[in-house]
Amino acid sequence: SQQGEEDPQALSIQEGENATMNCSYKTSINNLQWYRQNSGRGLVHLILIRSNEREKHSGRLRVTLDTSKKSSSLLITASRAADTASYFCATVKTSYDKVIFGPGTSLSVIP
Amino acid sequence: EAGVVQSPRYKIIEKKQPVAFWCNPISGHNTLYWYRQNLGQGPELLIRYENEEAVDDSQLPKDRFSAERLKGVDSTLKIQPAELGDSAVYLCASSLAAVNTQYFGPGTRLTVL
Numbered sequence: 001s002q003q004g005e006e007d008p009q010a011l012s013i014q015e016g017e018n019a020t021m022n023c024s025y026k027t028s029i030n031n032l033q034w035y036r037q038n039s040g041r042g043l044v045h046l047i048l049i050r051s052n053e054r055e056k057h058s059g060r061l062r063v064t065l066d067t068s069k070k071s072s073s074l075l076i077t078a079s080r081a082a083d084t085a086s087y088f089c090a091t092v093k094t095s096y097d098k099v100i101f102g103p104g105t106s107l108s109v110i111p
Numbered sequence: 112e113a114g115v116v117q118s119p120r121y122k123i124i125e126k127k128q129p130v131a132f133w134c135n136p137i138s139g140h141n142t143l144y145w146y147r148q149n150l151g152q153g154p155e156l157l158i159r160y161e162n163e164e165a166v167d168d169s170q171l172p173k174d175r176f177s178a179e180r181l182k183g184v185d186s187t188l189k190i191q192p193a194e195l196g197d198s199a200v201y202l203c204a205s206s207l208a209a210v211n212t213q214y215f216g217p218g219t220r221l222t223v224l
Contacts, residue, residue, distance in 0.1 A: 033212075042115070042202060042215035043154065088153045096209045098167055101153030 004032070004089040004102035012108040019076040021105040023089030024069075032065060033090045033099065034074050043088065046074075079109045113137070115216035117203050123222045129191035132219045136184070136205030143180055144213060145188050146202040154202055160186065161209065190221075198223045 004025045013019050023032070031050045035043040049056045049065045049072065056063045062075040076083055086104040093100075116135040124130050136143050141162050146154035157176065159167040162183035171178065175194070180186040190197055200220050204213040 040217075040220075042217045043204075043213075044215070045212045048212065090153070098156050098159060099213065101155070103152050 004091050004100065006087070006089055006102045006105040008105060009103070010106045010108075012110065013079055015079060015081055015109055015111050017079055019079050019083070019107055019109070021074045021087050021089075021107070023072045023074070023102060025072075025089075025091050026070065027093060028067075029091045030094050030097070031092050032063075032072050033092070034061075034063060034072075035088045035090060035101075037086045037088065037104070039085070046087075076107075079107075081109050081111045083107060084109045115203055115205055115214055117201075117216035117219055119219055120217060121220050121222075123224065124193055125224050126195055127192040129189065130193050130221060131190075132188045132201050132203075132221075134186045134188070134203030134216060136186070136203070137214055140205035140207055140214070141183070142206045142209050142211075143186050144202075144204040144206075145178060145186070146204065148200045148202055148218070150199075157188070159209070193221075193223045195223050197221060 004023045007022045031048055033048045034046045036046055037043045047058050047063050049063050060077045065072045086106050088101050088104045090099045090101045118133050143160040145157040148154040157171045158178050160180045163180055178188045200218040202218045204215045206213045
């Protein structure tokens with residue numbers, strides 16, 4: 001069963017715009033992770049945010065976590081065509097539990 | 112540093128045939144994962160190894176799927192016999208430990224005709 005659900009399922013924006021993707025989950029978590037998958041490639045880990053953290057930054061990426069609402073968001077600022085990919089949120093319930101991926105958001109950045 | 116290596120990258124077989132996938136994790140990574148990813152979906156864990164031991168295989172269809180990780184390094188995932196519904200991308204990932212970041216290989220795209 002899938003723990004996280006991303007929203008929207010698909011997003012199309014112009015290069016230079018910001019892209020925001022949301023993830024909602026059902027049960028308490030130890031951490032939440034975001035991954036990127038370019039077409040035909042494996043997944044690349046972007047960022048991990050722990051349940052006691054509210055916001056993390058990595059370059060043009062900003063992730064927030066609201067445990068009271070059981071939701072997270074991924075913001076990509078100043079998007080580039082190379083950001084075109086599928087983005088997945090993944091949740092981990094306990095420290096040594098398995099990672100459960102959502103169905104992903106497909107992002108298209110139009111040059 | 113070399114990443115996770117998987118082979119083959121693509122495989123087309125007829126139903127009822129056997130198929131095997133191979134994964135070489137990043138050197139020193141004790142934890143190895145096999146995932147299946149259906150089109151338009153996120154990866155779903157099939158099995159997780161801690162060194163040679165399979166610590167989570169609850170999602171592995173054991174009637175037709177088998178996996179091994181000899182000597183705690185390379186791993187092989189086998190399907191016998193394959194069914195039409197097995198068409199998917201099979202991803203291997205590794206990490207230093209279960210709590211650490213997972214690094215994914217490029218995957219094997221399986222098509223069962």
